[in-house]
Amino acid sequence: MGIFFVSGLAVGSIYALSGVGLVLLYRATGVLNLAYGAIGAAGAMVAWQLVEWEYPAPLAWCAAILLAIVISFCQGRFVAPYLDFREPVIKAVATLGVMLIVLGIVNWIWVENPRRFDLPTDTIGTRLLGVRVTVTRGLVLVLALVSTAGIALYLNKTRMGLLMRSLANNRNIASMIGVPVLKVELVAWIFSGFLSGLTGLMFADLVSMNPNVLAFLVIPAIAADIVGRLESLWLTLIGGMGIGIIEAMTTLIKPVAPFRTAVPFVVAAIVILWLQRKQRLTFADDD
Amino acid sequence: MGNADAMDETASLGAKSRSASGRGSIYFVAIVAVITIALIPAVANSFWLRVLTSSAIYSLAAIGVALLFARLGLVSLAQVALVGVGGWVTLRLYFWLGLPFEINVLLGGAITGLIGLIVGLPAVRMRGLYLALVTLMFAAGFQILVTAVQFPNGAAGFMGFSFVTGEFMPRPVIATSDAAFFRYTAIVTILGFLLVELHRRTRPGRAWALIRKSEACAMAAGVNVALYKTWAFTLAGFLAGIAGGLLAGSLGVLDARTFPVQESVFLFALVIVGGVYGWAGVVLSGLLFRGAPALLNSWGIDGDIAFAIFGVALLHAIIAAPTGLAGQSQQMLAMMIKKLRSS
Numbered sequence: 001m002g003i004f005f006v007s008g009l010a011v012g013s014i015y016a017l018s019g020v021g022l023v024l025l026y027r028a029t030g031v032l033n034l035a036y037g038a039i040g041a042a043g044a045m046v047a048w049q050l051v052e053w054e055y056p057a058p059l060a061w062c063a064a065i066l067l068a069i070v071i072s073f074c075q076g077r078f079v080a081p082y083l084d085f086r087e088p089v090i091k092a093v094a095t096l097g098v099m100l101i102v103l104g105i106v107n108w109i110w111v112e113n114p115r116r117f118d119l120p121t122d123t124i125g126t127r128l129l130g131v132r133v134t135v136t137r138g139l140v141l142v143l144a145l146v147s148t149a150g151i152a153l154y155l156n157k158t159r160m161g162l163l164m165r166s167l168a169n170n171r172n173i174a175s176m177i178g179v180p181v182l183k184v185e186l187v188a189w190i191f192s193g194f195l196s197g198l199t200g201l202m203f204a205d206l207v208s209m210n211p212n213v214l215a216f217l218v219i220p221a222i223a224a225d226i227v228g229r230l231e232s233l234w235l236t237l238i239g240g241m242g243i244g245i246i247e248a249m250t251t252l253i254k255p256v257a258p259f260r261t262a263v264p265f266v267v268a269a270i271v272i273l274w275l276q277r278k279q280r281l282t283f284a285d286d287d
Numbered sequence: 288m289g290n291a292d293a294m295d296e297t298a299s300l301g302a303k304s305r306s307a308s309g310r311g312s313i314y315f316v317a318i319v320a321v322i323t324i325a326l327i328p329a330v331a332n333s334f335w336l337r338v339l340t341s342s343a344i345y346s347l348a349a350i351g352v353a354l355l356f357a358r359l360g361l362v363s364l365a366q367v368a369l370v371g372v373g374g375w376v377t378l379r380l381y382f383w384l385g386l387p388f389e390i391n392v393l394l395g396g397a398i399t400g401l402i403g404l405i406v407g408l409p410a411v412r413m414r415g416l417y418l419a420l421v422t423l424m425f426a427a428g429f430q431i432l433v434t435a436v437q438f439p440n441g442a443a444g445f446m447g448f449s450f451v452t453g454e455f456m457p458r459p460v461i462a463t464s465d466a467a468f469f470r471y472t473a474i475v476t477i478l479g480f481l482l483v484e485l486h487r488r489t490r491p492g493r494a495w496a497l498i499r500k501s502e503a504c505a506m507a508a509g510v511n512v513a514l515y516k517t518w519a520f521t522l523a524g525f526l527a528g529i530a531g532g533l534l535a536g537s538l539g540v541l542d543a544r545t546f547p548v549q550e551s552v553f554l555f556a557l558v559i560v561g562g563v564y565g566w567a568g569v570v571l572s573g574l575l576f577r578g579a580p581a582l583l584n585s586w587g588i589d590g591d592i593a594f595a596i597f598g599v600a601l602l603h604a605i606i607a608a609p610t611g612l613a614g615q616s617q618q619m620l621a622m623m624i625k626k627l628r629s630s
Binding site for chain 2: 032034079082083087088089090092093094096097098099100101102103104105107108212216219220222223226230258259261262264265266268269272273276
């Protein structure tokens with residue numbers, strides 16, 4: 001029982017970490033980046049390759065995160081501005097294009113093969129609740145908590161955070177009173193790229209080292225975002241962890257165990273239906 | 288404000304491309320259809336016939352995606368999952384009741400239409416990003432569900448699946464050969480297109496156009512917004528269901544690995560690339576979806592690079608070419624004809 005809780009908490013923490021990166025970007029730029037997982041996957045593949053070539057592991061991780069930041073930055077600088085005044089759903093659909101490009105190139109360079117990616121923190125561990133807990137699992141939990149708190153502080157206490165929140169409130173008015181939209185957005189793209197590189201590495205270690213699987217792990221992360229209504233960082237954190245834990249615990253209930261990976265989508269669907277229970281769609285504005 | 292402008296621009300560009308292709312478009316469709324049905328089975332070998340059959344099947348599904356996006360601006364990322372639903376229901380009905388192929392497929396389409404209605408039901412209260420996410424969650428959930436239960440292959444029980452036995456659903460009596468089944472599929476796809484065209488030219492089409500412009504105006508004008516929105520989803524689900532039935536008929540069995548969430552996302556992307564405003568676009572998207580990977584493979588080019596190209600094409604279509612490849616080539620054709628006439 002404990003083992004499921006611990007592994008669920010770890011996977012849930014990465015859902016949450018991905019989700020926080022997505023929410024941060026969505027709030028500042030209005031883009032729900034479906035390429036987020038693919039960017040992380042590209043980083044993870046580079047790290048794997050560098051380790052294969054026997055470069056020192058820390059260098060490989062840094063390269064992975066750096067690549068993710070570069071891709072994310074380029075997307076924010078060279079793709080997103082063309083879609084500035086389109087609806088959120090069109091912006092999200094456009095990121096599918098970036099996803100296809102990144103995934104196509106990654107699959108072209110690295111032919112699909114069973115691979116393994118291990119972090120040194122896998123081998124160090126301690127016993128907790130009668131279960132061996134590796135440092136990696138502890139690390140993702142800490143990372144999720146620290147980055148959520150850090151980003152929340154950043155948004156609330158710094159000037160750049162203030163500008164980001166102003167963009168989240170109303171882009172048109174924010175740009176009219178002189179918020180440097182492109183600059184603020186690029187900062188958000190860099191942050192989000194950093195988090196996608198980080199989660200790419202963690203997912204590669206804990207879930208699977210297959211770029212096609214990694215790229216589509218963005219979907220459960222979006223489920224976590226839906227719990228946070230695409231705006232609250234803390235609710236996203238709780239949502240991600242909750243989803244991870246429920247998903248792992250479902251293994252214990254025999255009749256539904258084969259369907260356990262559907263938990264994120266079921267949770268997201270219930271939350272969406274709950275959120276819109278009193279809503280009546282009449283006059284359209286941003287949605 | 289900016290949103291509405293962008294939408295209007297997209298819609299008016301669509302209108303332009305339609306008028307560019309002229310009123311004769313329906314005759315043009317008929318001519319192309321006759322040539323396709325008569326010529327392709329004569330020249331293509333059995334491999335390409337099978338590829339083109341599945342392209343035609345996915346074109347039928349693509350009609351639903353294009354309908355929702357072009358007429359109502361709704362993004363459905365669950366169409367291939369609904370094709371899977373249609374395939375499952377059709378196989379289930381065949382092994383349960385042993386009905387003739389056509390009735391089976393029609394029932395499968397109707398039941399998938401109902402599922403499509405349920406998926407689209409949140410559209411009454413929401414649109415845009417959240418609705419797209421609801422369909423994405425459905426597609427992701429379906430992938431897991433169908434991987435666990437598999438498709439019926441004649442075993443006992445409601446799920447009707449067993450690894451040991453493995454019966455096939457036969458093709459329709461009138462179309463057992465590959466060539467005949469290709470013609471059969473092409474005709475059904477054309478019927479599907481005509482069904483949507485009929486909707487577009489009558490009351491539902493007018494209601495959709497008004498809803499697309501402004502839901503508030505549509506309500507004020509007495510249009511039942513909820514009804515017509517869910518009706519579009521039902522129609523898209525019905526077409527996906529028919530496509531699923533045809534796919535099951537083409538192969539006799541289905542595999543859960545055919546319907547991952549990726550495929551739904553790719554199909555949507557390719558529909559945008561092909562063009563959402565007419566028949567040429569959906570035919571193109573079906574060809575890109577199933578034909579292009581096979582073509583690249585036969586040339587010895589890595590199919591993965593095709594994805595990168597599709598990605599670039601998708602960005603180009605969204606940013607600069609809302610009518611897609613079909614609209615662009617039609618505009619080019621119209622320009623060339625104009626030049627020829629003036630010279």
